[in-house]
Amino acid sequence: LRDPSIFVKFPLKDKPGESLLIWTTTPWTLPANVAVMVHPDETYVRVRVGGEVLILMEARLEAVASELGWENYEVIERFPGSELEGLSYEHPLREMVPALKNLERGHVVILSSKYVSTEEGTGCVHAAPGHGQEDYEEVHLNRGLPILSPVDDSGRFTEEAGPYAGIPVRDANPKIIEDLEEFGALAGAGYIVHRYPVCWRCKTPLIIRATEQWFVHLSDLKDRLIEEMEKVRWSPGWARDRFRNWLEELRDWVISRQRFWGTPLPIWQCESCGHTVVVGSADELGELAGRRPAELHRPWVDEITFSCPKCGGTMRRVPDIVDVWYDSGVSFFASLGYPKNPEEFERLFPVDFITEGHDQTRGWFFSLLRLGVLLFGRAPYRSVLMHGFMLDEKGQEMHKSLGNFEPPDKIVAEVGRDAFRLFVMTRTQWSDIKFVWKDLRNMVRTLNTIWNIHTFASTYMADMELDEGYVRAHLSDLPAVDRWILSRAASVRDTVSRAMDSLSPHEAASAVLEFYVEDLSHLYLHAVRAALRGGGEEGRAKANVLFTVLRYMLPILGLFAPFIAEEIYQKSLKQDGEPVSVNMLPFPTERSDWKDLELESEMETVRAIIKAGLQARANAKLKRRAPLRELVVVTTDGEVQRAARDFADVLQMELNVKGVRVAAEPPEGEWTSVEFEGGRVYLPAKLTEEDML
Template identity: 50%
Template sequence: DWIISRQRFWGTPIPIWRCNSCGKIEVLGSKKELEEKTGKSIDDLHKHVVDALTWKCECSGEMKRVPDILDVWYDSGAAFYASLNFPKREETLREWMPVNFVVEGLDQVPNGWFYSLLRLGVLLFDSVPYEKVMVHGMMLDEQGREMHKSLGNFVPVMQIISKYGRDAFRAFVASKTPWSDIRFSWRELENSFRKINIIWNVYAFLGLYCSQYDLDESLVLKNLKSLDPEDRWLLSRTERVIREVRNKMDELHPHEAFNLLLDFVINDLSRLYIRIAREKLRSSEEERKIVSSLLFMVLKRTLVMLAPFLPFVTEKIYQESMRQESDPESIHMMSWPEPRDDMIDDEIEEEMEAAKALLEAINMARASAKIKKRQPLKRALVATTDPVLKRALAKFLLLFKIEGNVSKVQAISQDQRPEGRFSVVEFDKGTLYLDIEITPEVLAAGLAADIRRRIQEMRKELGLRRGIEKINCWILLDSETRNMIEPYVTSIIEDVDARKLKLVEKLEEIPEGCFMKEWDLDGRRISIWIQKIQQG
């Protein structure tokens, strides 16, 4: 049973008139019918107007409207056909019914919108007027209590937006299971904000290092067979993510879709492939073009999927760095990417997972020996019978060199015990022997890496943008350290976007007005000055 009448003022007047003499009842179905009954032109159908509309009954009594209005949920339930001007335009209703999706809050479950739609759909059309329904949870405070102004725990949306922006708030909510209640958290909002910054920096990398090329995915597609293993892995991961995100969205699991995208951009792109790409972009012209076009293709397809979750950030990225002449005026008008299943390579993705497991073991071995990640090491030996890991060792040489900071990685037999100083770690695919002997050459390479990092920190402190603003650099250091660093000067210049780098012995060699910091690098006192080159 559904009590559809309400004794209120605002609402849809129930179209029932009753004779005050004989009790006859008439139900009217349209404004036109009411005008014919009353002989009046009617512009307003609100209660205070229609209550005054009467006519004579056959018994000479007066037909007056019953005073009630319809339950507002009746109005809501009629939305699917009333909004399409049914019954005047029945063909339009048949075209749109059933609707794809209805969403409603958990507090409305007992008598909410989708129940009202269901009742009227079955009563009037003998069918359900929608295909899918999602019930979302409520926002609670950090202690799990309902938010109320009276409790003092209500956080205004504009306060959140003014601090972190709309997209960070959307990211915080979109990453949570939608049908569960969400506990509000400033800390998690801050974390969402950081993730968006990582996404922004990934796209900024493309703009800084690849914008000088004509970015065209056809260059990638026609060179598929000759792509490096890391490139083929990225291509496969991208197409798999596109497929999985679509499936999650179709299953009404948007939080899982969004978290898949975040994991892909932050872990696969930012923390892995972008680091490899930096090295690749120092190679041949043809290699640089292919890597740049691959990144553009991957990032553009990813940007379209991120757009529903982060509409403002993605639109700005699209307009500033991704939109091409043939593209629509907004990212939100782009077609959703179709997965290219023929590019998904299960084998190379399995090999990359094995490579990641080895990288994790290398990091554990470094930590055990108290050797920082920036310190290059000569070799890592892996005792394994795992065929997947063996193939990974042969394929991902550049990955181990950059991410593991190890010059040589090779497999050895299970019964082999190498001689020397090793940090040993057992992991699920075998046993790692990490050579931790620090020769003078290895020590010098680590010191050069430290100097690179310190110069980058100084650039960041001055707000200098990579690829745009160049610097001159001077380093004051003792003669022993100078001899160690001299072979690396050229590579440091390239890595820190410097025009020149000079190793000096006297302060008089350094011009005035430079930004200076002094550093302690494993007991070595080194002073660094940098100066932005003025464009002119």
């Protein structure tokens, strides 16, 4: 923002010809000046410039002299800032501005090591406690000097500002500078481009102004709030630390706002004696006033008056409304109709779970906690999942005005709801997410894989009489690969349950996708495809296992991809008498009887063998479609031996070999071999006549 940058002389009362030199970028705050702050421990100088003596900080002298174009100046004295304490000065606008003229205590030098900088200005800081938090703290709270703020609610000067009355404060800057010049108080004027607070919405520069407000005395409650916050489960854990740090800095709560729309502040005040009544309910107001307002909002509620119990004067509502964070903070009971209808609230309080973005530490997480503790003596929620923001591909915030904003309806039209949802759900929830179209398209491919599994399955299952009883009856004699896929389904179900309980839905979503793609599509279906196609007894057995696994997993898939899961349910997996929607199915029960962690670990070894085998083929330039005589797994590790034997059929299929042999010693002859963790795989180095047969 471009603002005036002016240097002003404040003449000292008892030292004719000597002035404090101050600097400001807000000339409009000069009619509200109450004090000048100097740093007690910095060195200050008296400088003779022309015919007068100016006082400023030594560290600022060179910069100020060059900015004001002083050619001949002379330092006549150096001394610590603390010596200036208590000196009185004559405000140059005093005679014109009633607020300044009527100021009884003020226009003195005070010390502040906190708010006087050696980096800018003159080291003599103009302080207007009515127009700045820091000045308010140092001048009013710490020194007890009065507050001047001759500015009204519309941002214009009041009568107290004399000739500036009625002018919007920033528009008065030129006139104030002119007047200072006329009184010989201006030492220099220019412009500065600097950071200045503006309205987030319309960019209008803000006016900081001290006003009377209603507060809730919260600082004494800090320890209680922290205690309650500690009992909440936070995901991620560091959200708790962030919240604690924020609570440590807690100040009292300004609960009043000067707006028309909103929840009216229920405070009535006596016009005559100032007696205050806080009204607790519409009934209470009805009793006090003898009638109830037609509406509890403005303007109706403002018509309700009653007589003061102290002096008989008229009690009127203060015109303020309540901070909107009050409204957001009571959502935990207001949304349930409490206190009018207490049943639901009493059943559900405190709520199990809330989730919001990481900007809400100071926002909703806090506003709920604050009112939970104030009104019910405890945190109103048991657990919080704090999520990240969606950023653009380069990691920048998305804004319509920057043109990098992707509207959700466009995303849904391009890739569908399930892909969009999974894209978000598989990312670490509390990290910001970069929106990358390629990642969304990959998610579409993953969903296609899941869809194809079911299309394939229903092709073979269509004419079969299938039921889950088959698995129950034959569990222990099922082939290893069938027992493995059942075990994986049971394990993934447990992983999902655990991850959801620990508020890490991304771990759950990733486990589900990995199951469908890596376990079911790439491994299991590959291994059993031929048997399924072959039909007969074996085909029906595989179909029964597949049917059981798909039905077991479908309600879990429904948590993360509800639309595709619904379609699959309606088209192929729903049985007579089952609920109308997949999302009405219960979460699957634990299947510890299916679980065989040893078998799952064996399959990990098999995966390593397959990977090594494919590498060996590539090294020897043997295409996978050329069938080879034999795979030899050389190992002395008992578990690897077991894995290769249990899953010989899977290895045969995946590496396209006619036999699998486990040996302790490398085979004789020409072989290509690759190492894996636990052993080495050997494949014939070239095709022999025998291989061709």
